[in-house]
Amino acid sequence: MLIIAAAFIGIGCVDNGDTTTEDTAADDAATGATGSIMIKGSDTVLPLSQAEAEEFMIENPDADITVIGGGSGVGIAALVDGEVDIAMASRQIKDSEIENAEANGIYPVEQVIAWDGIAVVVNPENPVTELTFDQLKAIYNGSISNWADVGGDDLEITVITRDSSSGTYAYFKEEVLLDEEYRADALVQPATGAIVQEVGQNTGAIGYIGYAYLDDTVTALALDGGDGFVEATPENIMAGNYPLARPLHYYTDGEPTGLTKEYIGYVMSTAGQEIVSDVGYFPVN
Amino acid sequence: MLNRYLKEKGIESLLFASGAVAVVVLFLLCIFLFRDGVLLFENYPVTSFLTDTKWFPTADPEHFGLLPLFLGSLIVTVGAILFSVPLGLAAAIYISELANPKVANFLKPITEILAGIPSVVYGFFGLVILVPIVQKTLGLPTGQTALTGSIMLGIMALPTIISISEDAISAVPRSIKEGSLALGSTRWQTIYKVTVPAALSGISAAVMLGIGRAIGETMTVMMVTGNSAVIPGFPSGLFEPVRTMTATIALEMGEVPQGSDHFHALFAIGSVLFITTFIINIIANYIKRRYRFDL
Numbered sequence: 113m114l115i116i117a118a119a120f121i122g123i124g125c126v127d128n129g130d131t132t133t134e135d136t137a138a139d140d141a142a143t144g145a146t147g148s149i150m151i152k153g154s155d156t157v158l159p160l161s162q163a164e165a166e167e168f169m170i171e172n173p174d175a176d177i178t179v180i181g182g183g184s185g186v187g188i189a190a191l192v193d194g195e196v197d198i199a200m201a202s203r204q205i206k207d208s209e210i211e212n213a214e215a216n217g218i219y220p221v222e223q224v225i226a227w228d229g230i231a232v233v234v235n236p237e238n239p240v241t242e243l244t245f246d247q248l249k250a251i252y253n254g255s256i257s258n259w260a261d262v263g264g265d266d267l268e269i270t271v272i273t274r275d276s277s278s279g280t281y282a283y284f285k286e287e288v289l290l291d292e293e294y295r296a297d298a299l300v301q302p303a304t305g306a307i308v309q310e311v312g313q314n315t316g317a318i319g320y321i322g323y324a325y326l327d328d329t330v331t332a333l334a335l336d337g338g339d340g341f342v343e344a345t346p347e348n349i350m351a352g353n354y355p356l357a358r359p360l361h362y363y364t365d366g367e368p369t370g371l372t373k374e375y376i377g378y379v380m381s382t383a384g385q386e387i388v389s390d391v392g393y394f395p396v397n
Numbered sequence: 398m399l400n401r402y403l404k405e406k407g408i409e410s411l412l413f414a415s416g417a418v419a420v421v422v423l424f425l426l427c428i429f430l431f432r433d434g435v436l437l438f439e440n441y442p443v444t445s446f447l448t449d450t451k452w453f454p455t456a457d458p459e460h461f462g463l464l465p466l467f468l469g470s471l472i473v474t475v476g477a478i479l480f481s482v483p484l485g486l487a488a489a490i491y492i493s494e495l496a497n498p499k500v501a502n503f504l505k506p507i508t509e510i511l512a513g514i515p516s517v518v519y520g521f522f523g524l525v526i527l528v529p530i531v532q533k534t535l536g537l538p539t540g541q542t543a544l545t546g547s548i549m550l551g552i553m554a555l556p557t558i559i560s561i562s563e564d565a566i567s568a569v570p571r572s573i574k575e576g577s578l579a580l581g582s583t584r585w586q587t588i589y590k591v592t593v594p595a596a597l598s599g600i601s602a603a604v605m606l607g608i609g610r611a612i613g614e615t616m617t618v619m620m621v622t623g624n625s626a627v628i629p630g631f632p633s634g635l636f637e638p639v640r641t642m643t644a645t646i647a648l649e650m651g652e653v654p655q656g657s658d659h660f661h662a663l664f665a666i667g668s669v670l671f672i673t674t675f676i677i678n679i680i681a682n683y684i685k686r687r688y689r690f691d692l
Binding site: 212268269314 | 452625627649653
């Protein structure tokens, strides 16, 4: 509440340019949010955290938030080593990671900040528009390697995955491949942007990306997870009908305190959740 | 007099200290790398590490096969050398023997600027420009291949090869070249029968150092070679995606739980890379000494 109040005063002062209000606002902000925190982890959550942090810092000029990507595993590893205040993760923390953390005297607490749909994308020139989970699994484990086998052109399928430090990699492996291995000759891209780049220029390519990275250089497929084909639209993802939707997490050491608490409070506030929608993800409620 | 003596000694010991620090740091780095690498072999046999053809670090059971990664590095490096040695050598000969001094003074700094461009910039260029070109021209399923990596690495190794071979060629004594010309050979005959053979030790060392640079490169390779950990054929593997040792470390370092087998496996790869570049440097030094041109 205090932050939102401070935020409104902050916005007010920017609009008026009134020096007196500005001083009070600065004072309020100073008591509300000062210091610096470090956030690290999932590349999927990265654009969201950056947008949230920017807005939060505009409203709280004395707060300093650093956001770094690298993958969910990187973020959680950094939290376990006590290097960061918040770890971003697009998958749930593993039991082994909790054990490691507790061995270091760190007790991860989870906060779901948004939902993400994973879009399976192909080149716009590809006539295939929908796949079942079985077909998708077969493509990714290598038992299908030509588009003709799933109703497309006679063209070799170029399968693209993320590297193993990506939360999306782990989520996709669990949900679609049911923990089988990706085909060994799949292309491995170090970043989601590189998947969009390759699929956009390669007619035979297939890849998976966080919904926020979807643009018009690639086409998202409708997927059938067992209940009929569902298109990757915001409505379907928010309604829980789209089969590849997952929560995005923040992890902190123990219950958040100080600036960390205020920042997460901001992310969960109405204003924060609007940013979630702006960035291309889906609000928690 | 005493003051001067102290000053001499002071400078001497400062230089000795800097040298010693470098040696100690290298030694510690080596121990650190090998210690964590060797821990892998408590749970995973060395023979499997060296001969297994699969790299599935997150599977159950895990496979840590070095072979596809090693061969990936090898094929990309060989490709880069095939591409950059003729080009680099030609450029070096042109700069030192044929170009007029004004042009040479312009070209030499230019090649050195090539060395200063960050590798991520090369990688981005490769990904956005070269990858689609390679795919379309050769009609491949993807342009992210060993060939693409080789071309990018070749460009990146060029400055090393050009500047060191150029030094070697320029260092060939004038009297030898003049002797050859006096015997009636043409300028071109002099270059390829006399000057280049006389500079061969320097040129070979340049090539070895270029190889060292190519093997150690990470960022560009990771962005353009597709990173599929499969055993490449030669030369067909040039047109397929490959994964190098360095790219594997960079791709997977982030996610591994510290102290796990996977973590130690990455250190083991690091050790292999260290040993490889070490051997290449020794060979480069040996060639330089063995074939030194004596008058």
